[in-house]
Amino acid sequence: YLYSYKLPDVYGATTQILLKDREVYDYQTSVYKSLGYVGVYGDLVNQKRVLTSYDLVDDALDRLDFDVSYFIVGRFKTSQVHGTLPFRVVLDGLSPKLYGRPFDMKILDAERFTLTYDRGGEIVSKTFPFDKPVQDEDFLITVSKSPYLNDSTLDTYTATDYQFVRHDRHALVSQFMQRITVFNHEFTTILQVSVEDEVAARAKMFLDTLSKVYIAYTLKSEIDINENTVRFIDKQLDEVSSILDFHEDELQNYKEEKDILNLNREENIYFQELVGYDHKKRQWELEIGSLDALEDYVRNSSDERLLPPAVFIADDAFLQQTLSELYRMQMSRNNLLYSATASNQGIAVLDSTIQRNKLNLLTYIQNSRQAVKQRIADVQEQLNDYERMIRALPKSQRDVL
Structure with a gap:
């Protein structure tokens, strides 16, 4: 006691x-x-x-x-x-x-x-x-x-x-x-x-x-991020304003020298199309990068992590469905392992189905990559055409544009 x-x-x-x-x-x-x-x-x-x-x-x-x-x-x-x-x-x-x-x-x-x-x-x-x-x-x-x-x-x-x-x-x-x-x-x-x-x-x-102290730390982190963001935006705005002022003066001088009221509408269309095709090309190049990363993820990830980050699959319904199904089957396999060993017939059948679906997924990724590469090649031809058209413009006018 x-x-x-x-x-x-x-x-x-x-x-x-x-x-x-x-x-x-x-x-x-x-x-x-x-x-x-x-x-x-x-x-x-x-x-x-x-x-x-x-x-x-x-x-x-x-x-x-x-x-x-x-x-x-x-x-x-x-x-x-x-x-x-x-x-x-x-x-x-x-x-x-x-x-x-x-x-x-x-x-x-x-x-x-x-x-x-x-x-x-x-x-x-x-x-x-x-x-x-x-x-x-x-x-x-x-x-x-x-x-x-x-x-x-x-x-x-x-x-x-x-x-x-x-x-x-x-x-x-x-x-x-x-x-x-x-x-x-x-x-x-x-x-x-x-x-x-x-x-x-x-x-x-x-x-x-x-x-x-924790709340103050959290607020300070958010305030620091906001202040850095505001400073960065202000800096970018100053740079953009300076560039715009320079080009406005240059454009005005060009118009005064050439007695031009408006630039040719067709020339603007060339640049708009050029930018549009270049944007498409970059999008598809990013898509190929995502497919490459997804393929590497599926090949090298362990069976317990069959769901990749959403950035790989956000725009593809088939990939979403396939990966969700793989995840569901893997969860079923994990649940079975609580009551059976890995040599169980049911688990072996489930492993075979998972492997087959992964192979189908890899085949789909390879086919998608080839299709996207063909699109990029087609767009590159269009880009080359518009670049040739723009180079045909008078040099002084092209520089202003």
Whole structure:
């Protein structure tokens, strides 16, 4: 019983953070909708790591007075307290060997106190005044007494033994990182953050401060992105405005030299067609790149990841259907493996079907690639024709256009 009584009490505090509103997911593509919340799982994992990161915890502790832990020493049990003692300790310049070591404190009267500590096997006891910074060979200490320490309460406080510990910041951050637990409620973007501490009030204060630091960090990231975007847009607008001003002046000079009111409509059509065909060519070249990447994905990905990123399949209904079917069969195979081995006849048949569908998919990709290459060749011929027409224009007029 005495052993259990001596064990420190541990309290838990919990808070919840809503990352995103469900309306965000209404704008996902049809493929991502079929996958549910898989698309945001990676973001949830990242946010969990941010909440338990060293920098975020360190920032939260910067805003709290947790560098010193306080204790009341009883006959059988030493209890940790926070914010309820008649004094506050500021301990700096501490010798490295004294970090994490207990300092026993005894209040002598309203003006003085005695400090006792172990310095490498030597028990040191010294008397210091309240409310004055004292520089010692081992530390720089200031103990500020509270208004509650007066003549009427002095007998109670002098009869009590106190103890405090100065923590190393790195060790303190690591300690709180280990105490934090982040849990995601299934099918939600709510993160439940919990922490354990020997002082209930301190656990609540830490969680409240950590939440504020996390929200401030999130807002700062969004503000930085927005500011960088605005600066980039302003820079681009300045460059475009400068280019437009230059060409407007050049065009005006050309018109004045040639006495032209409007440029020839046919010449504008040439350029519009040239740009249009070039746009088509680039689109199909990108499509070939997507097909190449998709083929490599299907050939080299493991069986458990048969759904590629949506950028490969967004515009092709056949690819969407085939990959969704492959994914469904793979999920069925995984479910069967819970009750059967890989040598099971049903699983073998399913593996054969999956392999056949993958081969059909690769054949479809190869045929699609050939068709797109033929389109590019046809468009290139059109581009060459329009380039020849444009080169036939007078040089000065072509340069302006």
